[in-house]
Amino acid sequence: MSGTPAKAAPRRRRKEARPQELTAAALAVFVEKGFSAAKLDDVAARAGVSKGTLYLYFDSKEALFKAVIQEGVVPAIEEGEAMLENNADDPVQLLRCILFGWWERIGSTELGGVSKLMLSEARNFPEVAAYYQEAVIQRGLNLIRTALARGIAQGMFRPVDLEATPPVLIAPLLHLTMWHHSFAACCDSNVSVESYLNTYFDLVMNGLRAPGAIRE
Amino acid sequence: MSGTPAKAAPRRRRKEARPQELTAAALAVFVEKGFSAAKLDDVAARAGVSKGTLYLYFDSKEALFKAVIQEGVVPAIEEGEAMLENNADDPVQLLRCILFGWWERIGSTELGGVSKLMLSEARNFPEVAAYYQEAVIQRGLNLIRTALARGIAQGMFRPVDLEATPPVLIAPLLHLTMWHHSFAACCDSNVSVESYLNTYFDLVMNGLRAPGAIRE
Amino acid sequence: MSGTPAKAAPRRRRKEARPQELTAAALAVFVEKGFSAAKLDDVAARAGVSKGTLYLYFDSKEALFKAVIQEGVVPAIEEGEAMLENNADDPVQLLRCILFGWWERIGSTELGGVSKLMLSEARNFPEVAAYYQEAVIQRGLNLIRTALARGIAQGMFRPVDLEATPPVLIAPLLHLTMWHHSFAACCDSNVSVESYLNTYFDLVMNGLRAPGAIRE
Amino acid sequence: MSGTPAKAAPRRRRKEARPQELTAAALAVFVEKGFSAAKLDDVAARAGVSKGTLYLYFDSKEALFKAVIQEGVVPAIEEGEAMLENNADDPVQLLRCILFGWWERIGSTELGGVSKLMLSEARNFPEVAAYYQEAVIQRGLNLIRTALARGIAQGMFRPVDLEATPPVLIAPLLHLTMWHHSFAACCDSNVSVESYLNTYFDLVMNGLRAPGAIRE
């Protein structure tokens, strides 16, 4: 199987790397099956360990779920907030960078599964959802809001609702991620990811641009 | 007992209405918990019948799932395709009508749960997903595509990718529906549905409008 | 198997009798194996039902344990306290009646297993032990104490410690019960129950008799 | 770590003392929890070693159980049989010495737990029970029987059933031991050990004394 780790890996290195290997396997299985339908046997098999090993690192299936989310959250935040520093002068470029960066680093990777997972399971894990909302969603929307505000201040963007616009802007990317982990895995689609993204950026930038602003 | 259905309902209508009552209850439970975590006990209790009764109408839990989707599909199609006839002359109005109509009739109602359910469970039910993709998604996207094509032909909309734009346009509404059935049920948000929708329509229409077209 | 119930029993009668059938089976298995080593499969098999059926009547293995004790407690109390009324005039006869009665109705029957179970598991179920101590042990010792007090008052018994003597008197019977459910089940003994009991009563009565009292 | 054994112990003694340290820890845990509910983790932790170390000295949990019994058996016998030599002339004193000695050296110490353990687990380990019956119980009862026989021969004791009396005599002490390791650990009792023992000896001696024998 693809998930089988090299058996030759030294014991000590394994010990420290284990938790990440396990959460990575768990993420894949949880995203594919959903938390409830996911079997710990499958998670263990994908990680190349036995079922009991999971319990050396996590107290329960639910604890494993929380660890999966927790672990998926850190990169989402860290990477994102660094972008505000770069491209500080060009809001258009900054916004593009944030949105496209999210897709590149999160949405199109395994980490995007965390988004699907949370949207699917939020009601079963309200505390985790609340944490995620604060730690990821709000901070992510803040990034977009900051870029928008700068663009408006510079006269590049029309004045728009700074609360409502960020979720609207990110929605097509989140939906593409959902799609990637749902229908895309079993049905063909007429639309390539590339043309979806191009169309999305084109629409967003046209939608935001201030009347007098020069076309890029 | 609390689960007892209203005794006032006429016996005859009951018999025929049963399946819809059951799928309605099942939809609610499936959307809240996810298919796998949903218990038939809960479905039965919500429908006010005993668990065994479910098996008088559906062969299995999976058959119930399919019926839920099936039933949620019909109105989505029927209602949608009628719109092309009306507002045939004004593409902007037609597009608004389609998108807003979807939200009003589907996204904001219990039926919106079907969308969440399918996105969450597509990989566990690939045949159902394939059917849904054909019977709902493609036909729904076609509606939007037609409206776009008319608008472009009339010079109201910029020429845009007719394959990629429809899914981009519907994405924010689908995401709002997902949100409604996930985080909204357990976390507060700063954005009202109304301002989200206003911002969305505003952005979309600005993004699509041909340079020379008159602002509405 | 001996525990298999008649399959012909009507459904309705079963429903009401079930809990007692299950606790009876559980008592037997718990006494033989100990609570922890007892498997619910064995309990179910002995009761002639499937494992799942146990959960229709008891929430958990621990709840089943508590029910077993609870159920074993009632007859122990009820039967015992009725004896004080009879033989009210002859303390010697009363004491014999209490001790011998305990053996006949409790110690030598399946109910005696409850005593073994509680002695073996008290530390794992402290709350149950506390309840048992109050509801059974204290009340049982009170019976003996009352008989002793009457006998002393009538000059039939030597004056003895009214607190310490009852547990000493019941100990050989309890131990015989323990023996019955432990070594007796797997090892031969040189002593018959009958001669043990005769010797016990003889010793006790000689030990208690007041110097001047007439031999019986 | 907390589990680390005292470093001050000389290395050489350690090696030889290990098995006894392990069986002592095992006895304590087995008595408290019962064999089945006892975890080897707990045994190891109490002994201050790792779980794997147990397997350097014992093949299995069951082997550890047998060693615990085995080890508890030796002192019970050795000490007991030495008493017959001393107090050879005074049967009353001899009997008191045997019974009281058992309580002092066995019943009231950690070794008393072996008695509880065997009574609780006999049916799960019939071979061990058979061995224990021969190696401990029969020989222990023989001690008492010998003392009784001498007392009867000297006219100090009434003639009593020499088979049945020994188990009756030891029963209250065994029961006190059971109590010590069960209810006493979680419930209060009105009777002190001292008054229980005094009452017990008093009753036994009065019960056994020949009519003409002088009171002590």
Next chain:
DNA sequence: GATGAATGAGCGTTCATTCAT
């Protein structure tokens, strides 16, 4: 010798499914 990470068989518990009433 000693460790503790890893294993996997086994058990308590759940729940979709069946069927006698």
Next chain:
DNA sequence: TATGAATGAACGCTCATTCAT
């Protein structure tokens, strides 16, 4: 038609046992 008691396969979790270090 409707019920709900009964079932048993399946899964989360435990823990005695092993073995590389």
